[in-house]
Structures are given as C-alpha cells and as structure tokens.
Amino acid sequence: MLGWSQAELAKAANVSRQTIADFERGAHTPISNNIASIVSAFEKAGIEFIPENGRGVGVRFRK
Template sequence: MLGWSQAELAAAAQVSRPTIVDFERGVRVPHAGNLASIVAALEQAGIEFTPENGGGAGVRLRKPPTSP
C-alpha cells in the first residue's frame, strides 16, 4: 500500500531489517514492543487497521483530509 521497502519500514519503525524480514517470512513473531513500533509507523504513514466486523479484519489507506 505504501510501496515501502523492508529497509524503509525498519527505519520508520526503528527496528532491525532482519526483524522485518523474519516477520514477513513467518519465521518469527516480533516481540510486543517491536510489533507496536511497526504498527505505529504504519499508522503514522496513513494505514488504518480495521477490526473484525463480521467480514474479517483488514487494513486500508486513510483518506487525506478534504479542504474546506
């Protein structure tokens, strides 16, 4: 959605690139602190995480604010 590389996500989340690589490959689940940092970085960039609402959890890109 954002077109970020693993290195860009790692930098934005202030975690190591291997943490991102392992998470994407399903090798390991990040520690709670790293996961919170990844989520915060994505939310800061405009990603919205939607909860389970009968149709499944998901993500979307937040709409930019409209001008008056």
C-alpha cells in the first residue's frame, strides 16, 4: 500500500532488513517487540489495522 522496500520498512521500524525479509518469506515470525515496531511504523505512515469483528480483519488508509 505504501510502496516501501524492505530497507525502507526496516528503517521506519528500526529493525534489520533481514528481519523484514525473513518475515516476508515465512522463515520466522519476528519477536513481539519487532512486530510492535513494524505495526507502529505502518500506523505512523497512515495505515489502520482493522480488527476481527465478524467481518474479517484488514488494513486501510486512515482517513
């Protein structure tokens, strides 16, 4: 949605690019503080995470 590269997301989330690459390819799930940093980076960029509410989870741009 943002068009970010792995390096751009890694920088915004203050995690290694390898953490992003491993997560994307399903090699492993990042530790909880890295996930929180990744989510925070997306939220700061205007992404909103939609929780499960019977209609399904998702993401969208915050209005």
